[in-house]
Amino acid sequence: MQIYCSAFFCEFELEIEKIKKATIDPISQAKLVLQYIQIKLKELFKWLKKYIFNSVEDEIHFFKELKIKITSKYILYKKILEIELKSPSNSKKLKIKHYEKALDICYQFSKKDKEFYKYFRSGSSYNDHLYFIRNSDKEIINSDIILINFDKKLCTSHDLKLASIIANDILEIYLEEKIEQIKNSCNTKHPVVKSKLTWTGTKIEMVELIYSLYYQKMFNGGNTGIKEIAEEFSRAFNIQLDNSIYRCFTDIKNRPDPKGKFLNGLSENLDENINDEFD
Structure with missing residues (x-):
């Protein structure tokens, strides 16, 4: 064979x-x-x-x-x-x-x-x-x-x-x-103002965040596409996503459950830090 x-x-x-x-x-x-x-x-x-x-x-x-x-x-x-x-x-x-x-x-x-x-x-x-x-x-x-x-x-x-x-x-x-x-x-291209913030996490973590916000319809009542959101994040945090966002999302979908590994970590870290403030 x-x-x-x-x-x-x-x-x-x-x-x-x-x-x-x-x-x-x-x-x-x-x-x-x-x-x-x-x-x-x-x-x-x-x-x-x-x-x-x-x-x-x-x-x-x-x-x-x-x-x-x-x-x-x-x-x-x-x-x-x-x-x-x-x-x-x-x-x-x-x-x-x-x-x-x-x-x-x-x-x-x-x-x-x-x-x-x-x-x-x-x-x-x-x-x-x-x-x-x-x-x-x-x-x-x-x-x-x-x-x-x-x-x-x-x-x-x-x-x-x-x-x-x-x-x-x-x-x-x-x-x-x-x-x-x-x-x-x-679209007509406009001059881009360079952001002072730089994303230092991984690209796939950024994609996980973007898709979670997209599915939650957090921008313009859910009328904004993935690519448009990605472009805004790219400008805001100095990270180049382009069409790789779709391939990254395919990798996320192919993960064993839970899919939202990065988001789960954010939630746990937030809870820990909030609880520490009250200790």
Whole structure:
């Protein structure tokens, strides 16, 4: 398995990067990527139908770690193609609303299967033998992505769900960057007054703080986007965030619970210092 899969997925990733560099148009790019993935999926499934795993651990590794590399991209680019085909062509304002609506759907994604979502985010493995081993008696939830989930010999009960979570994470970043690109093209740059305050914590701690304030709707009644808040924090505390804020937030979401490690530490430190004043 290791020899075949190493060569297969290495070639796959290289070819995807070539396609992405060959065209910057998102619709053309998505179509080319999907065409290529369809070919590679059929190739992978042909091998999988004949292959016998040496152990349960090998089978879990394949469906939990390897297969999702290709199926998550199929789901991702299928969604990108659908979003871009429906995107308004003229109005920047309507484009932003279109992407924001798609982004809101992404944010609601975690509510679909909370138990498995929490299982994955916490880095758990105690149910891997149930989720990532093929079993003809298990119910496999089919979706419109028939190519991925059409044969119980080729999928488990949860590998598509896992691929969907990963695709959703990347789609969030894609949409947030699209929105900010449009907003930045509309904004007039103003001279920046350098702040006297410099953030000396880590970037990911800053991101944790920003997202907590964003979800709490602490700025402009909740009508301010993440990127705008991040830009204000960048100016106020001399820290460069840019689009890395989305990648940092993905890292936060992938933490084992509790997610708000920095915020929990702030709360504990505040309580300790207040209590010390009364001792």
